[in-house]
Amino acid sequence: MFSYDAETRYTWFKGESLEPERQFELVGMIVGLALYNGVILGINFAPIVYKKLVGEQVGLEDVKIAFPGLGKGLEMLLDWKEEDGDVEDVFCRSFDIEYEVWGKVRTIPLVHGGSNIPVTNANRKEYVDLYINHYVNESVKRQFGAFRRGFHRVCGGPALKMCRAEELEMMICGTNELDFKDLEAGAKYDDGYDANHEVIKNFWSVAHSMSHEHKKELLMFVTASDRVPLKGLGNLVFVIQRNGPDTERLPTALTCFGRLLLPEYSTKEKLENRLITAIENAKGFGLV
Known part of the structure; x- marks a missing residue:
């Protein structure tokens, strides 16, 4: 179609x-x-x-x-x-248009007798x-x-x-303008995380420094869409939930609920590595 x-x-x-x-x-x-x-x-x-x-x-x-x-x-x-x-001599065009339809070239005149009228x-x-x-x-x-x-x-x-x-x-x-400060201001936290938790501070530090493409991938990973609602990212449901202690496991997400399940990684570098790996490889299979 x-x-x-x-x-x-x-x-x-x-x-x-x-x-x-x-x-x-x-x-x-x-x-x-x-x-x-x-x-x-x-x-x-x-x-x-x-x-x-x-x-x-x-x-x-x-x-x-x-x-x-x-x-x-x-x-x-x-x-x-x-x-x-x-x-007429340089472009050698006539008043028709050519299409490839089901493997065959089809010529359609733009005016009556267009194939015989030079441009x-x-x-x-x-x-x-x-x-x-x-x-x-x-x-x-x-x-x-x-x-x-x-x-x-x-x-x-x-x-x-x-x-x-x-x-x-x-x-x-929606719009493509990704204001992650707006997203941070409207974010919610669960299961032991809050805005002052060290992991959350590390997360937003990493998120703000991401490239535009990685920011889109992060939104897609958590919310199933990389587009921004009319009222901005601050009105998007975005919840970061603690998902256990420090681990080698990747972050996961519940896209229907806009929840990022984020383990309590011990360092900012580890969080960045695990998060980027997850959002870059989240298509085609489930990450558990």
């Missing part, structure tokens, strides 16, 4: 998907229900999706963000200087506009239309029209 771009890490609709429309409509309803109930989702749709949901116009700058290779190519076509030659200096702007419209609208019209219907069945109405695309994205996916 969806494609994933390893470069941008964005998810986009598969125009060649044969899944029935009700499947896309169901996904739209689930996203709408998450928004309605204030549940942050770990999805990474291309920003274009949110622009289309609120009815904003999509242009070349949006394509450059969502599909960098395509965007740069179209921009190069527009910026080509006439004194360096006609784009020139005079008509290149029209070509880019048609190309973008086809790529982000026409090619996924069935799939996105069903997704949008499902979303609007739950969250449609005047309130949605008040949002900008980036605001809608933030409400659905």
Whole structure:
């Protein structure tokens, strides 16, 4: 139903998907229900999706963000200087678009007889506009239309029209700004730990010095999401619970309850080593 771009890490609709429309409509309803109930989702749709949901116009700058290779190519076509030659001779393009569908290349004209109309200096702007419209609208019209219907069945109405695309994205996916001081201020402790315990002081010293990627991994490890709620990390359920005396065992977590089970490591260095090992290797199997 969806494609994933390893470069941008964005998810986009598969125009060649044969899944029935009700499947896309169901996904739209689930996203709408998450928004309605204030549940942050770990999805990474291309920003274009949110622009289309609120009815904003999509242009070349949006394509450059969502599909960098395509965007740069179209921009190069527009910026080509006439004194360096006609784009017809340099780019050798016509008014059509080619897709690989199920292992076969399919050519779709952007206008009637487009395969026989060359792209020139005079008509290149029209070509880019048609190309973008086809790529982000026409090619996924069935799939996105069903997704949008499902979303609007739950969250449609005047309130949605008040949002900008980036605001809608933030409400659905949270933000990437990781303020661990805010997280520390809202943290709770259990089974013998408190804010003044030496292990807790060591923990926050390690956490604050982590790279951005490790901070995301720590949040994912404890809460099952690396996204930040709208009200900030201070409103996130984050509990550090003592899990026995000093040991060689790794920290574990109860993600459903936002609890980090942290043994009483004897040194800061050992805590850092055990914690980093746990969060870097927590996918694919259970750590006990």
